[in-house]
Amino acid sequence: RKEVEQDPGPFNVPEGATVAFNCTYSNSASQSFFWYRQDCRKEPKLLMSVYSSGNEDGRFTAQLNRASQYISLLIRDSKLSDSATYLCVVFHGSSNTGKLIFGQGTTLQVKP
Amino acid sequence: GAGVSQSPSNKVTEKGKDVELRCDPISGHTALYWYRQSLGQGLEFLIYFQGNSAPDKSGLPSDRFSAERTGGSVSTLTIQRTQQEDSAVYLCASSPRSGGLAHEQYFGPGTRLTVT
Numbered sequence: 001r002k003e004v005e006q007d008p009g010p011f012n013v014p015e016g017a018t019v020a021f022n023c024t025y026s027n028s029a030s031q032s033f034f035w036y037r038q039d040c041r042k043e044p045k046l047l048m049s050v051y052s053s054g055n056e057d058g059r060f061t062a063q064l065n066r067a068s069q070y071i072s073l074l075i076r077d078s079k080l081s082d083s084a085t086y087l088c089v090v091f092h093g094s095s096n097t098g099k100l101i102f103g104q105g106t107t108l109q110v111k112p
Numbered sequence: 113g114a115g116v117s118q119s120p121s122n123k124v125t126e127k128g129k130d131v132e133l134r135c136d137p138i139s140g141h142t143a144l145y146w147y148r149q150s151l152g153q154g155l156e157f158l159i160y161f162q163g164n165s166a167p168d169k170s171g172l173p174s175d176r177f178s179a180e181r182t183g184g185s186v187s188t189l190t191i192q193r194t195q196q197e198d199s200a201v202y203l204c205a206s207s208p209r210s211g212g213l214a215h216e217q218y219f220g221p222g223t224r225l226t227v228t
Contacts, residue, residue: 042221043203043219043220043221043222044155044203044219087154087155099157099160099168099171100157100217101157102147102155102157103154
């Protein structure tokens with residue numbers, strides 16, 4: 001079983017739609033959680049951190065459920081420019097070392 | 113300012129040859145990571161350097177893979193006796209913080225390695 005699991009999609013949605021991605025992680029000791037975005041043939045870039053209380057950044061809302069070991073990302077009013085692969089990422093480690101574990105990614109295609 | 117740079121951007125090599133991939137992190141970043149990404153796959157952690165601490169090599173897939181970080185800055189990933197399954201994009205990332213806060217990683221553009 002992969003440590004971070006995501007539905008690879010693709011999710012094909014029309015402009016203006018609301019779309020949600022889910023992710024589960026297996027290590028209950030994971031400490032921090034993130035969504036990264038990766039455009040085709042480009043490097044990943046941090047989209048947003050995910051906090052237990054939930055957090056919002058414009059059209060993007062991230063939620064964390066530690067009890068269920070579940071993370072979500074909601075995108076409202078989808079734009080063509082949102083088309084990309086969204087990577088669910090968890091961090092765990094000690095104070096001296098730690099690493100990010102990346103999910104396989106969920107591909108989003110926003111159509112006109 | 114300058115981001116993470118990697119060279120070469122593309123490398124085609126014959127099976128059995130050795131290759132060296134280079135990463136220049138963002139100046140002042142203490143943490144440096146190497147990942148690889150095969151076509152249609154997620155990122156696979158390879159190795160992590162943090163300051164002067166011993167590197168975390170737990171992700172290296174075999175002893176043909178090694179990495180160094182000189183002077184706390186530039187890093188080189190070496191793959192000896194390359195195999196076709198080594199073909200992938202090798203990504204380097206650096207982070208300005210350590211330990212539990214080392215989550216905001218800045219990635220380089222990657223080196224696309226093709227082993228023929």
